[in-house]
Amino acid sequence: MKATGDRTKVPTGDPDPCSVSARITEEPIRTDRLLDLGSRADGALLLFVGRVRDHNDGRSVARLRYEAYAEMAERELEAILREAADRCEATRIEAVHRTGELEIGEASVAIAVVSPHRAAAFEASRYVIEEIKKRLPVWKREAYADGSDAWVRAASDAPPR
């Protein structure tokens, strides 16, 4: 998608200088490694980390399991990052989404954006997490403190019974 007037990026016709990296992994996310990105020209590095919360919808959550359509999810995540790169003047965008069993407090998703100025970093990061929530083929099964568990689902789109 092309940049529009209300975005921070001015279309130049040049190839996009922003590089992206999208990953779906069963390994714990090393968020510290994402703090080394960028160059001396980048005045902003923004790191967003989504973590497993100990409650949801009034229920006490013990842990989570994320399942992904991994091949599609990696491809879709990369598409999201490229869209963000087209919208903002970032120089590097990396995103990682975890799958498998996660304990409370563990990182489920991390998004790092490097850019010359802060506005583009905030804009790109926000775009990426919102699109992940809408589009990434990843599902979450919550295990509750009372021993039960359930798939987290949108109430409006009930699965077959």
Next chain:
Amino acid sequence: MRLSVLLFAYYRELVPAPSVELEVRSGATVREAIARLREMPGWEGLPEEPTVAVNREYSRPDRELHAGDELALIPPVAGG
């Protein structure tokens, strides 16, 4: 032709299996494949136009399917 439909999350647990086999004509649309699936026992409650992916990309219901295509049912996502 025989089509393998990939299942995830609660669709997978419904069967339960990671995929289900369907017999459809070559060139059948996604819509036709879904209609065939909804005729199978236990699948009556599947929406008429569930979100699907063909070859790992979100796809419209009128897309034609051919041998070797990878069709997947995508339940409401919950990543992040």
